[in-house]
Amino acid sequence: MDDVFKALADPTRRRILDELADRDSQSLFEICARLTTKHGLGLSRQGISQHLAVLEAAGLVRTRRQGRYKFHDLNTEPLERILNRWLRPDVPESAQ
Amino acid sequence: MDDVFKALADPTRRRILDELADRDSQSLFEICARLTTKHGLGLSRQGISQHLAVLEAAGLVRTRRQGRYKFHDLNTEPLERILNRWLRPDVPESAQ
DNA sequence: TCGATAGGAAAGCGCTGACTTGCCTATGAT
């Protein structure tokens, strides 16, 4: 739970989540390419790799290996848990 | 929006939000006292003051002065905005 | 008016975190 907030604290990581929300099952290189072209982020491959590791540790990103590729998928479950902490439970159960 | 995530990144600030969610309209000294007694946080008054400033800048805490007192209230509106960024809009409007 | 109380400003320190660079492993194509 602590890791989720830390993971969300970085703007680059939020961009990555945006990117995965837009298109699931991207590899590291795909994400690199899209971040640089679409958002103009000039970041090394290793930098993004580390960000993905943080997101995965926080449970915000799920990964699966396939050959020499590793695909990343967004997992919004931890986000839904955050909101129950301070938002009154008038948030309906369907949102959890 | 950027400030909201940064503000939420620190565990002490989340404790403060918890405290304000539990009881509204607390002064700085009240918050200090409650954090130390209830949560065992050994933090200086100035430390908490700075945390409150960060929370206020992020819009998560609203303040109003009354004489020499400054009361703090929780404002969950920025949290509700986070919902829409990655969670699908199947979250009903009533939760926003 | 004087002192106590509530809060703010600014400087300084230590530590964490983001990012790069260089090297290493594993899978796939030729």
Add this chain to the structure above:
DNA sequence: ATCATAGGCAAGTCAGCGCTTTCCTATCGA
């Protein structure tokens, strides 16, 4: 078998953040 590709590991650098300390301002009670 060999080389390119996809990805990981580790060390090192640098800026930002949390926290303390010290000093300063403003409001209230005696």
